[in-house]
Amino acid sequence: MIDIDYVTFDCARPYELAAFWRDATGFEISPETGADDDEVLLLGKVNLLFIRVPEGKAVKNRVHLDVSGSEGSTRDQEVERLLALGATVQADRRAPDGSGWVTMLDPEGNEFCVCRSEAERE
Structure with missing residues (x-):
């Protein structure tokens, strides 16, 4: 281990x-x-x-972080907050039923996904 x-x-x-x-x-x-x-x-x-x-950075990351909101924030609120911090949206995979995620890039282009919070999934 x-x-x-x-x-x-x-x-x-x-x-x-x-x-x-x-x-x-x-x-x-x-x-x-x-x-x-x-x-x-x-x-x-x-x-x-x-x-x-x-x-x-030359190619897509082979490993990335999946993140979600804490303290009552939603996926969509986190996307907006991260945009304000300097991230950008690479791909929006949100579905009409509320499921899905948003793939974002940090300021140096590293991919990460913003997923629904635990409360949103319940």
Whole structure:
């Protein structure tokens, strides 16, 4: 058996991308991290690590995050909030019956899906 320590994002601007995900998740940037560091750690339910790499993103992610609203927010409210933080919509897979998800891109183009909250699924 193994432990998963981090989900790691290769990126051009680690601190800026970590700040987007901090605002999206409410997680905390490690106090040991500086704005100019090549590695920035975001501490939360799942630790996210952002590492500076020289090459840009070229293809679709093979692994991505699925997220949903907490504290009573809906999928659609979260989509709007994430848009305001700098994400963009890649594909809208919401169905007329309320099911489905929205595939979004973070500021560096990493895909993630916004799903219905647990309350919406019940």
